[in-house]
Amino acid sequence: MKDRIKDSEVVTNDYGEFLRIGRDYWGEDAKLVSDYIARCREAVRGPKKISRGFSADVAAALSKGKMLFFDIENYGFGGSSHIFTIALGMLDKGARTEVLFARDPSEEMPMLHYFIELLNAYKKANDCEFVTYNGDSFDLVKLSERARQNGFNSGSNGSLKELIDGQHVDLLKIFRKIKGELGLPDVKLKTLERMLLDYTRIGDISSRAIPQAYHEYLYGRTAQGKHIDEEQCLGKMERIIHHNEIDVLTMMALVIYLRNMDFE
Numbered sequence: 001m002k003d004r005i006k007d008s009e010v011v012t013n014d015y016g017e018f019l020r021i022g023r024d025y026w027g028e029d030a031k032l033v034s035d036y037i038a039r040c041r042e043a044v045r046g047p048k049k050i051s052r053g054f055s056a057d058v059a060a061a062l063s064k065g066k067m068l069f070f071d072i073e074n075y076g077f078g079g080s081s082h083i084f085t086i087a088l089g090m091l092d093k094g095a096r097t098e099v100l101f102a103r104d105p106s107e108e109m110p111m112l113h114y115f116i117e118l119l120n121a122y123k124k125a126n127d128c129e130f131v132t133y134n135g136d137s138f139d140l141v142k143l144s145e146r147a148r149q150n151g152f153n154s155g156s157n158g159s160l161k162e163l164i165d166g167q168h169v170d171l172l173k174i175f176r177k178i179k180g181e182l183g184l185p186d187v188k189l190k191t192l193e194r195m196l197l198d199y200t201r202i203g204d205i206s207s208r209a210i211p212q213a214y215h216e217y218l219y220g221r222t223a224q225g226k227h228i229d230e231e232q233c234l235g236k237m238e239r240i241i242h243h244n245e246i247d248v249l250t251m252m253a254l255v256i257y258l259r260n261m262d263f264e
Contacts, residue, residue, distance in 0.1 A: 006238055015110035019101040021241055061169050062258055064129040067091040068122045069251045072139050075214045082108045083146050084214055086115050089248030097248055099241045109150045116152055130164045133189055133251055134172045171254055189250055197253050205239040
């Protein structure tokens with residue numbers, strides 16, 4: 001069952017294997033990303049001029065030619081929790097998403113190794129920036145913790161935040177600063193999608209339901225012991241993967257939105 005995730009391929013490295021679901025978005029055929037991002041290019045909602053809510057360094061970072069976006073999902077509680085998806089977005093001349101998926105906890109190690117190698121490769125590239133949404137408080141903290149627990153070195157003190165220091169933008173911090181001027185009631189990602197990008201998710205799995213869905217995928221039953229149909233489990237995993245893809249596509253669109261804002 002676990003190899004049957006739609007459009008997935010098995011990735012193998014020295015630490016084991018995991019699944020990768022990759023999609024390229026190029027030219028007119030890339031309707032999902034081209035239509036989505038076109039809304040940002042065509043019209044910016046809200047005031048034409050707003051005060052700049054971030055430094056000139058961050059403004060320059062948002063204009064970098066090559067960007068790597070990432071977002072994670074984890075399962076479990078406290079120190080025993082592990083990461084089971086890492087969603088990636090690559091924005092360059094075109095756009096690409098990859099969702100790295102651990103079919104069980106043993107695949108977290110090879111998945112993390114792949115991700116850290118990718119970070120190192122991007123860090124060495126010129127004109128590159130890393131982008132997250134709440135990464136400073138959550139994604140980078142959790143990734144660093146799991147990297148250390150899996151024995152990977154990432155920065156002199158095991159911190160991925162240190163590894164990408166000077167090349168990382170947390171979009172949440174930007175939108176918190178300009179929230180009032182944009183007339184936003186909050187800075188949840190779905191609020192920004194709806195109010196700034198004119199996009200509403202349909203049939204999306206809620207973030208709160210994701211850990212339980214992964215539990216059902218792992219064990220074939222609910223937390224209460226009720227058996228779950230195999231196809232139903234796979235369907236929920238594909239909804240999680242789609243949720244992750246939309247998260248990173250939203251981050252790409254928000255960067256283009258900010259590039260098109262007229263700041264004082």
